Amino acid sequence: MANLRVYLVDDHPLMRMALRRILESDERFVVVGEADTAEECLTAVAALTTDLVVMDIQLPGIDGVEATRRLKSQDADLKVVILSAYGEEYLIPSIDTGADGYMMKGLEPKAMIEELLQAAEGTPPIDSNLTRLLMDRAAAGPRENSGPTLSDRQHQVLRHVSDGLSSKEIASVLSISNTTLKRDFRHIFEVLGVNDRAHAIAEAYRRELI
The missing domain is CATH 1.10.10.10 (Winged helix-like DNA-binding domain superfamily/Winged helix DNA-binding domain)
Structure with missing residues (x-):
């Protein structure tokens, strides 16, 4: 598999830093940018070559669900994985907007990498909930x-x-x-x-x- 170009969206700098470190520890990923708002992400991703967006669900302004819908309308082939600290509340809305995966914050790095790789291939595991x-x-x-x-x-x-x-x-x-x-x-x-x-x-x- 060629390097996956990933864009990170989270309004917490420490979370973005942690995600970047996890992904950059694996040679299969290249982080091409990051943002703390959906608006910034939508503008940046439109101008970048991006394979996968890791999107926080709760963002100031446009939330992750709406941002995912807009990204998918711009590029149906772009993979978007929702990252959430919440449980079931956002599962259905996220998938209904076309998200390719739904990951909980706090997931072990190895498991996170595996789920992102599978989402990029279009074959993410389905959460039992x-x-x-x-x-x-x-x-x-x-x-x-x-x-x-x-x-x-x-x-x-x-x-x-x-x-x-x-x-x-x-x-x-x-x-x-x-x-x-x-x-x-x-x-x-x-x-x-x-x-x-x-x-x-x-x-x-x-x-x-x-």
């Missing part, structure tokens, strides 16, 4: 029993995602290559009409596929 919240929301609406649109293995992939397994773990459990797993995800997303794992789980539950 997020799975529960999405299923609760899907359950509140009408459930639809769809026909067999996915293979047995693709059903297994969905179940493992809902259990919080990473791509590496799913590939290992199913004894398939990462390339095959990515192909399965593309098919799953296409069939379910979604763009990410979190909404795939919710839609699969609504269709009674899991």
Whole structure:
């Protein structure tokens, strides 16, 4: 993997410093800039070549959720990971705006690096709380029993995602290559009409596929 160009957004200088140190300790990351407001980030990222934005959820002015929505509208391929000190309150809004991941502050550096790498590849693990919240929301609406649109293995992939397994773990459990797993995800997303794992789980539950 080529170096990932990362932009940091947090209104606490010490937090930005800690994030920078964690990322710069790994040669796979290059920090291309940082900001303490969403407004500054939106302007800077538009002028920079950036692969991934690590976005604090609570910011002065425009918050991280709205900033993520705007970044995604500017560049759908840009990966954005929400960083939060809060629990479930912001999970659903973050994912609904297109965030590619949701990390809690205080995560161990090694785990943080792994989650950012997976988010950059479009395969972040799904937090168990997020799975529960999405299923609760899907359950509140009408459930639809769809026909067999996915293979047995693709059903297994969905179940493992809902259990919080990473791509590496799913590939290992199913004894398939990462390339095959990515192909399965593309098919799953296409069939379910979604763009990410979190909404795939919710839609699969609504269709009674899991």
